[in-house]
Amino acid sequence: MDQKLSCIHEDVFMPDQDFPVRAFFFDYNESGGLFGLHWHEDFEITYVVEGTMDIECEGRQIKLKKGDVAVINPNELHSCPHIQTPLKLYCVIFDVEILKSRFFDKSESKYIHPILNNGILFENFLPDHFVIANYVMGIFKEIQVQDKGYELAIKAYILNLLVALLRGHVVRLLTNSEKEAKIKNNGRIRAAVQYIHTHYMEEINIDQIADAVYVSKFYLCKLFKKNLGLTVVDYINNVRMSEAKKILIESDEPISKVAISVGFADFNYFSRLYKKKWGETPSQTRRGMHRDA
Numbered sequence: 001m002d003q004k005l006s007c008i009h010e011d012v013f014m015p016d017q018d019f020p021v022r023a024f025f026f027d028y029n030e031s032g033g034l035f036g037l038h039w040h041e042d043f044e045i046t047y048v049v050e051g052t053m054d055i056e057c058e059g060r061q062i063k064l065k066k067g068d069v070a071v072i073n074p075n076e077l078h079s080c081p082h083i084q085t086p087l088k089l090y091c092v093i094f095d096v097e098i099l100k101s102r103f104f105d106k107s108e109s110k111y112i113h114p115i116l117n118n119g120i121l122f123e124n125f126l127p128d129h130f131v132i133a134n135y136v137m138g139i140f141k142e143i144q145v146q147d148k149g150y151e152l153a154i155k156a157y158i159l160n161l162l163v164a165l166l167r168g169h170v171v172r173l174l175t176n177s178e179k180e181a182k183i184k185n186n187g188r189i190r191a192a193v194q195y196i197h198t199h200y201m202e203e204i205n206i207d208q209i210a211d212a213v214y215v216s217k218f219y220l221c222k223l224f225k226k227n228l229g230l231t232v233v234d235y236i237n238n239v240r241m242s243e244a245k246k247i248l249i250e251s252d253e254p255i256s257k258v259a260i261s262v263g264f265a266d267f268n269y270f271s272r273l274y275k276k277k278w279g280e281t282p283s284q285t286r287r288g289m290h291r292d293a
Contacts, residue, residue: 008036008037008038008039008077008190008193008194008197009038009039009040009190010038010039010040011040012040012042012093014095019098019151019154020042020094020095020097020098021092021093021094021095021098021139021143021154021158022092022093022094023090023091023092023093023136023139023140023143024090024091024140025088025089025090025140026087026088026089026090026091027086027087027088028051028083028085028086028087028088029085029086029087030085031083031084031085032082032083033079033080033081033082033083033242034053034080034083034087035079035080036079036242037056037077037078037079037193037228038077038078038079039075039076039077039078039186039190040074040075040093041074041075041095042074042093042094042095042096043071043072043073043074043093043094043095043096043115044070044071044072044091044092044093045069045070045071045072045091045092045093045132045136045161046064046069046070046072046089046090046091047068047069047089047090047091047132047133047136047137048064048065048066048067048068048069048070048087048088048089049066049067049088049089049090050066050086050087050088051065051066051083051084051085051086051087051088051089052064052065052066052083052084052087053080053082053083053084053087053089054080054081054082054083055070055078055079055080055124056078056079056080056081056228056229057070057072057076057077057078057124058076058077058078058124058227058228059225059226059227059228059229059230060124060125060229061229062124062125064125067127067128067129067130067133068125068126068127068128068129069125069126069127069129069132069133069136070124070125070126071122071123071124071125071126071132071165071169072124073115073118073121073122073124074096074115074116074118075118075183075186076124077186077189077190077193077227077228090133090136090137090140091136092136092139092140094158096112096115096116097116098155098158099112099155099158099159099162100112111162111166114173115162117179118174118179118182118183119173119174119179120166120170120173120174121170121171121172121174122165122169122170122171123169123170123171126169131164132161132164132165135157135158135160135161135164136161138153138157139154139157139158142154142157185223185227186227188213188214188215188220188223189223189224189227189228191212191213192209192210192212192213192220192223192224192232193235195209195212195213196209196235196236196239197239200236200239200240200243200262200263201240201243201261201262201263202263203263203265204236204263206220206221206232206233209232220232236263237273237277238277240262240263240264240273241262241273241274241277241278243262244258244259244262244270244274244282245274245278245285247261247262248282248285248286249285255267255282255283255286258282259271259282270282
């Protein structure tokens with residue numbers, strides 16, 4: 001589930017384009033992060049059955065353990081920087097538009113359309129929520145077996161799932177002006193993040209990023225802290241450290257050149273940040289890979 005740093009928008013792969021629901025069981029035994037920062041238009045629900053995983057969503061830190069459920073609303077920036085193995089989980093991703101029909105009824109105008117457009121936001125963290133977990137498991141089993149009428153059964157599970165969320169886990173209903181502001185700010189954050197992922201190997205600063213996305217330096221810093229829980233500089237360094245570790249693991253490039261390739265002219269500063277991020281020096285990462293080979 002690794003993701004290239006240059007792409008934060010994910011076009012979720014759907015096995016059946018005429019029925020945009022994907023469900024899978026995931027069994028992971030390698031330490032580290034599970035997926036990088038990204039967003040998609042689809043609704044995503046994860047149910048952990050073993051292990052733990054840390055999810056960052058719109059600046060909020062979520063630690064999931066066995067029995068917990070994570071809900072990712074459409075268009076929310078999220079990542080999983082750390083897991084504890086063995087990690088086993090079920091995940092369901094679906095396009096809410098699957099519930100729309102030719103007849104635009106009250107249920108669609110009051111619930112489906114607002115969910116699609118972030119007018120209704122659900123809580124991201126549902127501890128020990130076996131009701132939602134059972135719906136996730138039901139969807140997974142229907143997709144696996146594909147008995148007659150499984151598509152209808154899956155739609156029924158999704159509708160029941162959304163009803164459970166609506167009745168107990170709505171964060172808030174956004175007004176039109178709040179919704180427009182959120183969409184605009186999300187677009188600015190995504191543009192800034194995309195700029196960083198494209199230029200992290202260069203000498204970039206906050207002023208350059210702010211100019212690239214047409215906001216003030218102050219406003220950019222405020223957006224990052226509120227929505228990602230990080231300063232702009234911290235985010236840049238995180239991207240650089242992730243790429244540095246990837247290069248150290250996958251190549252024999254001299255460590256000094258790795259530092260330069262991810263935007264650091266000062267090798268000592270690079271090494272300090274690397275150890276702070278990963279708990280080991282670049283040399284220890286390199287030696288560890290040779291031991292495992």
